[in-house]
Amino acid sequence: MTASTPAPSPSAPAAPSYPFAALYGQPRLRTALLLAAVDPLIGGVLIEGPRGTAKSTSARALAELLPKDQGGGRFVDLPLGSSEEQLVGSLDLEAALQHGRVAFRPGLLARAHDGVLYIDEVNLLADGLVDLLLDVCASGINRVERDGVSHQHPARLTLIGTMNPEEGELRPQLLDRFGLFARLDDTLATAERQAIVRARLAFDADPAAFVRRFDTEQQNLARRIVRARSALDGIGFGDAAHDRVAALCHAAQVEGVRADLVMLRAARAHAALDGRGEITDADIDAVAELVLAHRRKAAEDAPSQTPQHRDDTAPTQGDGTRPANGQASTSTSNDSGQPAPSDQPDDWGALPPQPVPIHAVKNVRPLHAKKP
Known part of the structure; x- marks a missing residue:
């Protein structure tokens, strides 16, 4: 059974x-x-x-x-x-x-x-x-x-x-x-x-x-x-909303346009929850940080503005030579006329700029000058 x-x-x-x-x-x-x-x-x-x-x-x-x-x-x-x-x-x-x-x-x-x-x-x-x-x-x-x-x-x-x-x-x-x-x-x-x-x-x-x-x-x-x-x-995305959202996302240095799309949708949902038929600045401000908090690029992650390639138009130093890597020299001279040590390491094998002695010469008469 x-x-x-x-x-x-x-x-x-x-x-x-x-x-x-x-x-x-x-x-x-x-x-x-x-x-x-x-x-x-x-x-x-x-x-x-x-x-x-x-x-x-x-x-x-x-x-x-x-x-x-x-x-x-x-x-x-x-x-x-x-x-x-x-x-x-x-x-x-x-x-x-x-x-x-x-x-x-x-x-x-x-x-x-x-x-x-x-x-x-x-x-x-x-x-x-x-x-x-x-x-x-x-x-x-x-x-x-x-x-x-x-x-x-x-x-x-x-x-x-x-x-x-x-x-x-x-x-x-x-x-x-x-x-x-x-x-x-x-x-x-x-x-x-x-x-x-x-x-x-x-x-x-x-x-x-x-x-x-x-x-x-x-x-x-x-x-x-x-x-x-x-x-x-029934709630449209007006030009003013597009302008404000684009400006906020650009200032936050976000990658791509997903943040723009999400912010516009979230602002529209916020307006709908409050019973409004259009998106206002208050709606965008209410959702902006929720959208940007995990997308905002930190300052240390921002791309460097310093060019890494050699620039033939870089300014020259006092001896007529260009600094290593095409960068302008940031060193200063001390009281003895010697250049102060730089915080940036030089390229291997590069010679530091040599000081050029300058002597004060007084009462130098121009060539072919006539006597008074």
Whole structure:
């Protein structure tokens, strides 16, 4: 006699998530998350901060605000050890073996459509997964061509990555693919610390009651996101917005034009959240640092303005010779007339400039001068 398989027990209701409206402090992070929820093509948000700064709590709280129609609003974790097949999907082996047909088995990207795909410690994720993931997020479509499967489906999701800088850095080219960047403060004011701790203790003591306290604010935020999403297409990018964004990105010496595109999209999302039909300078200023913080070129990384090739037009020294490497001499003479030692090493084998003695000669009469 074959034992019958026990009927699956009904799944327990999911524990309530911490409300987004109850987040204290970190206003820049809250703004970045809301903007990414309005326009997923911004590229998501990378959150950098030390341990215990509520990076994961903030990301999970956003999922509750996303539209729930057509299965949206899900929060999907991408574990570090995931395979490419788990992420993008693969051949449905059960359908192939039992029914002899080729079918697509959705992956994590399909589950996260219209929701949040969260990657904790994204700086430790395999490079191949990150490259694939960010390309999909940029286009909003997941295309699979493998194992006899040719399939594509929309993957409109909000990508959120968190990382602790003490555990390693993210490659620059991958860092740039995140639209917005929020660095969390590791030091908080006393009053702010107390407010965060009190709220967290109240949530842990009675999650359901705590969530109910913020129900009205949560619903208002969710409605703002829905209205902003529907208003995006009606907000144009005027010449003034283009001029200001280009000037900010040029001043930051960012590479490429991805920063310009992200800043314009983020400014449009900010205007839509505030119910405006056009982009203003205030919208651009509100998102500029979120876009440029991880793209701004440091002063020490800026290209040197000093030419490295020999310049035949370089100025000569007192003896009529040009300095080594075609550079103008920066040495000065001391009281004895000898040149002061230079801080820059000379080329090997080059002789230092020789001093030319100059004697004062008085009462020198010009040649062929007539006597008075």
